[in-house]
Amino acid sequence: MFISTGDDVPSFKGFTLIMPAVSVGNVGQLAADLIISTLNMPRVGYFHTDCLIPMAGNNPYATSTEDASQLSTNADVCSHSDLKLVVLQIRAPIIQTRVKSFRKLLVSWMKSCGFLRTVLLSSSHAYQRDDQQLFGTSVRYLLTPSLHKVEGKRVEDLGWREMERISVFPDISDSEQRLYIPGGGITKALYTDCCAEDISMAVVLIFCSEGDNIPDAFTLINTVNDWLHLLEKPTQGSVQWRVPPSWSLLFGCGIPPLLF
Template sequence: MFVSAEDSTPSFKGFTLILPAVSVGNVGQLAVDLIISTLNMPKVGHFHTDCLIPMVGNGPYSSLEQLSTNAEVYSHSDLKLAALQIRSPVLQNKGKLFRKLLVSWIKSSGFSRTVLLSSSHAYQRDDQQLKGPALRYLLSPALQDVGDTLRELGWAELEKVSVFPGINDSDKRHYIPGGGVTKGLYADCCAESVPLAVVLLFCSEGDNVPDAFTLTNHLNYWLHLLEKSPQGATPWKVPSSWRLLFGSGIPPLLF
């Protein structure tokens, strides 16, 4: 359930919603952090649910911010863009309910399209997925009209893989190991006629900051959220909270 930070509930009619899946390397969450920080998107509310592990922390984008929670909504009215930042994993056995709540909110809010940023284990790729770039996409039937645009950008659709490799190669399905709710939410949006695009990156656990930049750059090629600098690079603004992404430095007293 969406809870507004103001007295009146903001309108998201016709907005694009960007949200992450809690997946391998937290790539989607890092990418959403970059978008919110760079566009200086104000917080307009939070998504209240008991499906996520409870958490509270300092403001991730500025020392002047209030405390942050596990699922918060940010908005940029000029760009007609909203971002739902999810900061904690879904509780065990709560995935189906969480997806149902998300789909219900997306439909009732009137978002024109939803973009799910995700990732998947690179080491579990199929042979055909080893070719080309690590970026893949999926589109629900309600958003198939943007398929030509994505293909013109050089994006590849996520391939289906055999359920029983070498035994029955005719039975294929989408396989997204390490993708969290990605596959389930995609299936739900297909069934509910929700315009959804899944944009995911094959990666491995570790320092996934470069993967987050790769994902946001590709997303920017499509949505044109930010203009490139004269030097040709997209000037993403790293959140202040990333300074402690891997903890504090090594205590000098150890040496």
């Protein structure tokens, strides 16, 4: 259930929704952080749901002591009206027994808001790639049929590679092909739901391993930016994304000197 932080519920009709999947390396969440921090997107609401592990904290994008005490939750919604952009940042794992309910909640919200398109940022285990997935870029995409009609040609012109289907029985060449996204959380199931509900959604994912996934987040968000043009890319160099202050504690505090 979406709860607005203001008196009126904002209208997102015609907006683009970007959200992460809770997946390997938390790459989608890191990429969403970069968008919110760089565009200085204000928090306009949050999800009140029993599907996520409860969590609350200080403002992860604070730029001064005045806004550091603002509350952040496990599912914050930020918006940029000029760009017609909404980012749903998910900061907590989905409770195992509530995964299906959470997917239904997301699909219902997407349909009620009338988003122009949804972009799901995700990741998948690099060590479980099929042979054909070892070549070329580590980024892959999926488009639902309704979005493919509109953006299919444009995405192909960017040189993106579609997520390959792999054989159910690898040793049998003519066996059934299936979509396999290990470590992707709800990515595959939510994509299937959106296909069935005729929702325009794109999945943009990266093959990665657990560890320092900051470079993966930059790769993922730069790929999405080539498509959506959230920030203009300079003639020389790359887009300067602003790292949020909360990333300074991404790997915890340093080693206490008193230990030595």
